[in-house]
Structure formats: structure tokens, C-alpha cells
Amino acid sequence: RKEVEQDPGPFNVPEGATVAFNCTYSNSASQSFFWYRQDCRKEPKLLMSVYSSGNEDGRFTAQLNRASQYISLLIRDSKLSDSATYLCVVNRPGNQFYFGTGTSLTVIP
Amino acid sequence: NAGVTQTPKFQVLKTGQSMTLQCAQDMNHNSMYWYRQDPGMGLRLIYYSASEGTTDKGEVPNGYNVSRLNKREFSLRLESAAPSQTSVYFCASSEVFSGTDTQYFGPGTRLTVL
Numbered sequence: 001r002k003e004v005e006q007d008p009g010p011f012n013v014p015e016g017a018t019v020a021f022n023c024t025y026s027n028s029a030s031q032s033f034f035w036y037r038q039d040c041r042k043e044p045k046l047l048m049s050v051y052s053s054g055n056e057d058g059r060f061t062a063q064l065n066r067a068s069q070y071i072s073l074l075i076r077d078s079k080l081s082d083s084a085t086y087l088c089v090v091n092r093p094g095n096q097f098y099f100g101t102g103t104s105l106t107v108i109p
Numbered sequence: 110n111a112g113v114t115q116t117p118k119f120q121v122l123k124t125g126q127s128m129t130l131q132c133a134q135d136m137n138h139n140s141m142y143w144y145r146q147d148p149g150m151g152l153r154l155i156y157y158s159a160s161e162g163t164t165d166k167g168e169v170p171n172g173y174n175v176s177r178l179n180k181r182e183f184s185l186r187l188e189s190a191a192p193s194q195t196s197v198y199f200c201a202s203s204e205v206f207s208g209t210d211t212q213y214f215g216p217g218t219r220l221t222v223l
Contacts, residue, residue, distance in 0.1 A: 004151070032208040043199055043214035044152070087151070091208040095159075096167060099144075099152040 001026050004090050006100035014108050017078050021103045023088030024070045032091040033064055035073050037084045038102060044087055047073075078107045111135055113215035115200050121221045122190045130185040130218050132200030138213075140206040141183035142167075143175060145196040146217075152199065158183055159206035190222045 006023045013019045025033075033050035048055065050062040050071050061074040071088055088100035113134045122128055134141065139160045144152040144167075154167030158177040172194060174186045183202075187194060198218045203210040 041217075043216050045214070046211045049209070093208075095206055095208045096154055096157075097212065101149055101151040 002100075003027060003098035004088055004100040006088050006103050008101055008103060010104040010106060012106045012108055013078055015078055015080060017107075018074065018076045019078060019105065020075075021073045021086055021088075021105075022070055023072070023100055023103075024068075025088075025090045025098075026069070027090075027092050028066075028069060030069075030090045030092040033062075033071050034089040034091075035060075035062060035071075036087040036089055036099075038087055039084050044099075047086070075105075078105075080107050080109060083107045113200055113202055113213050115198075115215035115218050117218060118216065119219045121223065122187075123223050124191060126190050127186065127188050128190065129187075130198055130200075130220075131182070132184065132215055133182045134200075134202040134213070134215075135181065136202060136204070136213065137180070138202035138204050139180070140203045140210075141177065142201040142203075142212065143173075143183070143185045144199045144201065145169065145194075146199060147196050155185065155198075157206075190220075192222045194220065195222045196220060 035047040036044040037047045038044040054063045059076045063072045085102040087102045116131045142157040143155040146152045156175040158164045161180045200215040201212040203212045
């Protein structure tokens with residue numbers, strides 16, 4: 001079983017829509033959680049960390065459910081510039097990071 | 110600040126050839142990493158260096174070697190390239206070797222092995 005699993009999509013949504021991505025992780029000892037963004041043929045960049053109580057950064061909200069071992073990312077009022085692949089990343093003891101395969105989002109005018 | 114730089118950007122090798130991928134960071138980070146990204150697989154850790162003078166294997170180390178030349182530079186060597194090593198290689202760095210620290214990635218090297 002993969003350490004981190006994501007629905008690859010693609011998600012095609014109109015501008016202004018709200019879209020949510022989920023990610024599940026297999027190791028219950030996982031300690032830290034992140035969402036990275038990767039534009040086409042570019043390097044991944046940190047979008048936001050995910051905290052146990054949930055956290056928000058502008059139009060982006062991240063949630064963690066340890067009991068069910070999943071992480072979510074909600075994007076409100078989607079912009080064209082949000083089009084990218086979103087990578088779910090999990091860190092467990094030993095400090096190695098495990099990346100999901102990514103969820104592709106295209107925001108349509 | 111250039112951040113994390115990688116050379117070359119593109120490379121084509123024949124099976125059996127060797128090459129070294131170079132990575133440098135100017136953020137005074139202690140930890141550096143090499144990943145490969147393949148379609149449908151996500152990024153996978155090849156090797157990492159938690160601090161200058163140390164290196165450790167990641168998830169997929171076979172066929173690779175690394176050298177932490179100094180605090181700034183971390184190179185990845187393919188001694189005898191194989192078609193299965195066709196991939197995009199990313200170098201990354203973080204301030205410390207911590208589960209909570211942000212990793213900063215270089216622009217990647219696109220390698221094709223024929």
C-alpha cells in the first residue's frame with residue numbers, strides 16, 4: 001500500500017468555484033503534514049502546513065483527521081492562477097517525507 | 110538569492126554511461142535531499158544529507174551515490190545509467206533535518222537514458 005494516496009483528478013472547475021481535495025496516508029505514526037503546489041514542469045513549492053486543529057491561509061483551508069488518516073485541502077473562490085498539481089506530503093518518524101502523486105486542478109474562465 | 114540551483118537542466122545518456130548531477134544552495138541550509146519524480150509515482154527520496162559530513166539512503170537508493178561536498182553542495186552520481194533511471198531529478202534543502210521544516214526545491218534535471 002502506498003504511504004500517501006491522492007485522487008489524481010483532473011479536477012476542472014470554473015473560476016469562482018470551491019474545490020476540495022482529499023489525501024489518505026497509511027502510517028498512523030505520521031507526524032507532520034503539508035500541501036505543496038507544483039506547476040507544470042516546475043519544482044514543488046510549499047503551499048501550507050496542516051495543523052491538527054485545521055488552518056486557513058486566505059482562500060485555502062487545510063484539515064487533518066488523524067482518526068481516519070486523511071488530510072484535505074479546500075480552495076474557495078478559485079482563480080485561474082490556482083491551476084496546478086497539488087501534492088499531499090506526509091512526514092513520519094525518521095524525518096523522511098512521502099509525497100502523493102498529486103491532484104491536477106484546472107480552473108476554467 | 111538564487112535558492113537551490115541544479116545543473117544540468119536536461120541530459121540524455123546512453124545505457125552504461127555515468128554522470129553527476131550537481132546541486133547547490135545559498136540559504137545556509139544544513140540539510141539537503143535528492144528526489145526523483147516519475148509519472149504515477151510521486152516524488153521519491155533517493156538520498157539525503159541531514160548535515161554536512163553525513164549522508165543516508167532514502168527510499169530508492171539503488172544505482173546512485175551521493176557526495177556532500179560542503180555545506181552548499183550535494184551531488185548525485187549515476188555510475189552506470191539504466192533506462193529505469195529516466196526521470197526528473199529534484200534537489201531540495203531545508204534549514205534543519207526536521208519533520209516540520211519547509212523543503213525548498215531546485216528547478217529539476219530532466220534525464221533520459223536510452
